[in-house]
Amino acid sequence: MVALSALFQPVKLGGKQLNHRIVMAPMTRIRADDNHVPIDLIREHYEQRTTEGGLLITEATLISPNAGGGPHIPGLWTREHIxxxxxxxxxxxxxxxxxYNQLWHKGRVSSSLLMPNNVKPVSASAIAIQGKNSAGQDYEVPRALELDEIPQVIQEYATAAKNAVKAGFDGxxxxGASGYLVDQFITSSSNKRTDKYGGSIENRARFALEVIEAVVEAVGPEKTxxxxxxxxxxxxxxxxxxYETWGYILDQLKNKHPNFSYVHFTEPRLNITNDTGFTDTDDSLDPFRAKWDGVFIASGGYTYDPKLAAEVAETTGNLISFGRSFTSNPDLVERLRNGFPxxxxxxxxxYGGNSRGYADFSNYIQQ
Structure with missing residues (x-):
């Protein structure tokens, strides 16, 4: 790979100028302290992976004590967190x-064991995830959020966004992905509501769009x-x-917030549960790319095929986010720039631990 690749061309993102289009994807790493406060080890991890004019997106960060909990997951609701x-x-x-900080509410993916006072986790509808959780147990049936509870949850996103800006984040x-709360409202399999937040695409998209609206009002579209x-x-x-569901959401975003910072889509071919990274599919992100005039980040499987990342950047102008390869290559940008292994x-x-596999990888040394 060479520096002339589109991956290494500058692009404007919100109020910032990026020097290249390689993005560090958000990755849950579970290294905060017992009170969800980021520790110095987390600082070291992100510092190692920073490049001038490069975008890093933090691990998912809990927006409130009610957002699903979990030991050593960072939060963003107290002064100590900030x-x-x-x-x-x-x-x-x-x-x-x-x-940028990634704002997170786990919804039904959580457990009453992780919730304040051991209350049930919440979701769009009282539908449990099929299968076993990470502890090998059946997922709980969540409680559907009541209409009068939804504004408070939306406000928690906005407050967390303000706290992120107080901490100095650029955005x-x-x-809204991977089966967490915003996604649970959007997706037809997890949302069977019969009120204004369920049924039609417009209704299922309502929660996501209201969260976006609240965050934009809190910190501005260029930082959202x-x-x-x-x-x-x-x-x-x-x-x-x-295509119709997320196409509708993009149309609304485009019309209401033309200065929105970016949209970040996971490639349909991604299989995050194995080490090949890919699954066969006829689906494509191209219809969403065609709708969006602003910055578009594509994620999923590029760890396994960096040449594909260069090709996608060349043909689409997209930014490309890398996850797993960024865990073990703090100098990933330079490795890709120079074709280093x-x-x-x-x-x-x-998921959890100390510096091993987190902050102890070295930069590439040429022989």
Whole structure:
């Protein structure tokens, strides 16, 4: 790969200028302290992966104590959380990088064991995920959010966005993908409501659009982004009409917020549960690309095929986000720029632990 590739061409993102189009994808790593505060090890991890004019998106960050919990997952609702994240942001900015925080509510993916007072997790509808959770247990049946509860949840996204800006983040990415709360409202398999938040595409999209509206009002459109995953089945998510559903959302975004920072879509071919990264599909992100005039980030499977990343960037102008390869290659941008080999990631260290597999990988040294 060479520097003339479209991956290494500059692009404007919100109020920032990026020097290249390689993005560090949001990745859950579970290294915060017992109170969800980012520790110095997290600062070190992001600092190592910062490049001048490069975009990093943080791991999913809980927007409130009610957002699904989980030990050592970072949060963004207390002064301590803000201060912890500020040390991360300052380190990235010192190296002239750009960093967004990903705002997260887990919805039905959580467990009453992780919720305040052991209350049931919430969702769009009282429909459990089929299959077993990470502990090998059946997922709980969630409680459908009541109409009068929804504004409070939306406000929690907006408050977390404000807290992110207080911490110095350049923007926020709403987690609207991978079967979490925003996605649970959008997707037909998880939303069987009969009120104004269910049924038609317009109604199922309402929650996502209201979250976006609240965050835009809180921090501005140039600092607001969202991630989507229209295809796949991960965490029991399947929509009847993905092109129409997410196409409608993009149309609304385009009309209401032409200065929106970016949209981030997961490729339909991605299979995050194995180490090949790919699954056969006839689906494509191209219809969504065609609708969107602003910055478009494509994610999914590029760890396994960096040449494809260069091709997609060349043909579409997209930014490309890398996940697993960024875990083990802090200098990923330079490795791709120079065609250096990539270090294999260590899956056993992904979720929790110490610096091993997190902050102990070295930059490439030419022989």
């Amino acid at each position: 201060d912890g994240w500020r040390s991360v942001v300052d380190a990235v900015h010192k190296k002239k990088g750009v960093i 926020v990415e709403i987690h 982004a969202i991630r989507f995953s229209p295809f796949g089945g991960f965490q029991d998510m399947n929509d009847d009409t993905p 990539l270090e294999k990631y260590d899956r056993s260290t992904f």
